Amino acid sequence: MGSDQEGIRLRKQGLRPIETKFRNGSSSSGSEDIKEEEEPLSPAGRLFHEPNFNVNVLAIMGCKTRIDPDVALANAKANLPHTLLKHPRFSSVPIVDEKEGDGKIMKWVRTEVDLNKHIITPEIDLANYKDCPDKFLEDYIYNLTKTSLDKSRPLWDLHILNVKTSQAEGVGIFRVHHSLGDGISLMSLLLACTRQTSNPEALPTIPTAKISKDEKKGGFVSMFLLGLFGLWWIFKLLWNSVVDVFMFMATAFLLIKDTKTPIKGPPGSGNNPKRIVFKIVSLDDMKMVKDAMNTTINDVALGVTQAGLSKYLNRRYGLENKKDEGGAEKKNNLPKNIRLRSIFFINIRPSAGIQALADMMKKNTKAKWGNLFGYVLFRFTIDLKDDPLDYVREAKATIDRKKHSLEALFSLFIAGLIFKLFGVKTASSFFERLFTGTTMAFSNVVGPLEEIGFYGHPMAYLTATTYGQASELLVCLQSYMNNMSISLSVDENTIPDPHQLMDDIVESLKLIKDNVIKKGLIK
Numbered sequence: 001m002g003s004d005q006e007g008i009r010l011r012k013q014g015l016r017p018i019e020t021k022f023r024n025g026s027s028s029s030g031s032e033d034i035k036e037e038e039e040p041l042s043p044a045g046r047l048f049h050e051p052n053f054n055v056n057v058l059a060i061m062g063c064k065t066r067i068d069p070d071v072a073l074a075n076a077k078a079n080l081p082h083t084l085l086k087h088p089r090f091s092s093v094p095i096v097d098e099k100e101g102d103g104k105i106m107k108w109v110r111t112e113v114d115l116n117k118h119i120i121t122p123e124i125d126l127a128n129y130k131d132c133p134d135k136f137l138e139d140y141i142y143n144l145t146k147t148s149l150d151k152s153r154p155l156w157d158l159h160i161l162n163v164k165t166s167q168a169e170g171v172g173i174f175r176v177h178h179s180l181g182d183g184i185s186l187m188s189l190l191l192a193c194t195r196q197t198s199n200p201e202a203l204p205t206i207p208t209a210k211i212s213k214d215e216k217k218g219g220f221v222s223m224f225l226l227g228l229f230g231l232w233w234i235f236k237l238l239w240n241s242v243v244d245v246f247m248f249m250a251t252a253f254l255l256i257k258d259t260k261t262p263i264k265g266p267p268g269s270g271n272n273p274k275r276i277v278f279k280i281v282s283l284d285d286m287k288m289v290k291d292a293m294n295t296t297i298n299d300v301a302l303g304v305t306q307a308g309l310s311k312y313l314n315r316r317y318g319l320e321n322k323k324d325e326g327g328a329e330k331k332n333n334l335p336k337n338i339r340l341r342s343i344f345f346i347n348i349r350p351s352a353g354i355q356a357l358a359d360m361m362k363k364n365t366k367a368k369w370g371n372l373f374g375y376v377l378f379r380f381t382i383d384l385k386d387d388p389l390d391y392v393r394e395a396k397a398t399i400d401r402k403k404h405s406l407e408a409l410f411s412l413f414i415a416g417l418i419f420k421l422f423g424v425k426t427a428s429s430f431f432e433r434l435f436t437g438t439t440m441a442f443s444n445v446v447g448p449l450e451e452i453g454f455y456g457h458p459m460a461y462l463t464a465t466t467y468g469q470a471s472e473l474l475v476c477l478q479s480y481m482n483n484m485s486i487s488l489s490v491d492e493n494t495i496p497d498p499h500q501l502m503d504d505i506v507e508s509l510k511l512i513k514d515n516v517i518k519k520g521l522i523k
Contacts, residue, residue, distance in 0.1 A: 041106040043419035048179040050428035055178040055468040062168030063457040069121035072160045075455040077115050083193040089180040120159045134165045145273040145467040168460045182373050194452040204448030244407035251437040258439045259339045262316040265472045265494035267436045274467040277498045278487035285513045292521035295396045301477050303392030306380045308505030338382040342442040346374045346408040374408030388512045435470035447480040465489045
């Protein structure tokens with residue numbers, strides 16, 4: 001009888017009843033199994049189930065070898081149960097529990113996984129794409145962004161495309177709902193399913209920041225001297241934090257908004273399909289600029305994006321003013337004092353390393369699962385610089401200041417506080433206004449240093465992005481071996497020519513690198 005009532009309740013919510021499979025078998029009381037197999041969604045997980053925050057993560061994997069759909073399907077079915085499906089999130093469905101009346105809660109409930117419904121091998125028809133298979137891939141992903149994952153089964157799927165593009169012999173698209181985890185979690189778990197092609201038994205490794213003994217000693221010395229020289233450091237930290245938190249809250253309450261530019265559209269674009277384009281550039285070029293200017297890869301990435309946005313917007317303003325395209329490129333058409341800010345996602349974890357799946361699931365491990373990121377508002381300087389290196393210098397100055405601020409931690413704290421005090425509806429409205437008050441979002445994820453293979457297929461490239469976010473432009477960078485992928489997720493109603501914007505960003509990297517060489521800054 002209880003089972004029938006549960007089925008009626010789920011059908012009322014638009015979810016069909018499911019059969020759960022307990023990992024440890026049934027016990028006399030069942031309480032231990034239920035506690036393990038049913039877990040409430042985190043506040044961030046709940047947030048991503050709101051209609052205005054239905055965000056999905058895409059990992060696009062280009063393969064060096066042709067993909068045989070039948071063989072790939074068989075390999076996936078044989079291997080995924082021992083890797084991906086061992087993680088509870090990938091074998092659970094979100095269920096609404098109305099026991100608390102208006103304060104509805106959601107929980108993850110384990111279920112059987114039918115891989116036939118999660119691994120998609122579509123028939124490929126290139127009749128209209130004979131000379132442009134890359135356009136087929138782009139359109140396939142665009143049509144994918146028009147759809148949502150079925151919430152009556154685990155929220156992920158894998159699309160295997162046997163199509164040869166300019167950069168790969170075949171493509172895999174791994175789609176995961178953002179409520180399962182953030183980009184760091186999902187990329188770590190995906191890579192935990194891969195192995196180095198040079199050593200099939202070894203997990204990939206990613207670069208990590210190491211603290212030398214001298215730096216550690218310096219840290220202790222700094223603590224010792226804090227009473228004498230640390231007051232200014234503390235004052236700057238508090239001042240920067242107060243200013244940043246004020247700007248954060250003022251933006252969330254729409255008291256401060258970005259300038260209306262050609263790349264800022266009207267509110268409510270989160271549910272629009274996204275056109276996703278990407279290019280692969282040399283990570284070595286970015287490292288060259290980093291070493292020459294004594295910055296970080298992140299500083300270079302932000303500086304290059306800043307330069308590309310300036311070039312693109314200058315052209316758009318010139319064309320809107322009815323100037324010819326050539327004239328728009330040569331003349332400065334940019335209004336003064338443009339406020340154009342990006343929501344920059346900051347990983348809060350103490351460790352970003354890729355760990356074995358079992359280690360990732362252990363309690364108290366440094367590799368924390370879930371959505372553990374803070375928001376930082378980064379203001380891009382939109383201007384035409386005489387010295388292209390100034391874009392990187394200004395990005396570094398802004399990031400250095402942001403590092404000396406508690407804005408990221410505050411944003412994580414305020415999200416939890418609003419959720420706890422006012423509920424998920426108010427929290428989703430709060431963050432939707434934050435996206436409305438800004439122009440774009442930016443993310444940078446480090447990837448493996450070695451070539452990796454996914455069930456027998458060595459990867460040519462790896463790129464990641466999202467759709468469903470409440471912004472017209474998302475810029476994502478993903479490193480892989482000696483390459484860096486740059487992907488744009490755009491609302492075509494606002495940015496109808498994403499390839500032009502991509503070209504401007506790539507050209508800006510080349511211009512900055514050439515100026516580093518020209519000025520003899522290479523050590």
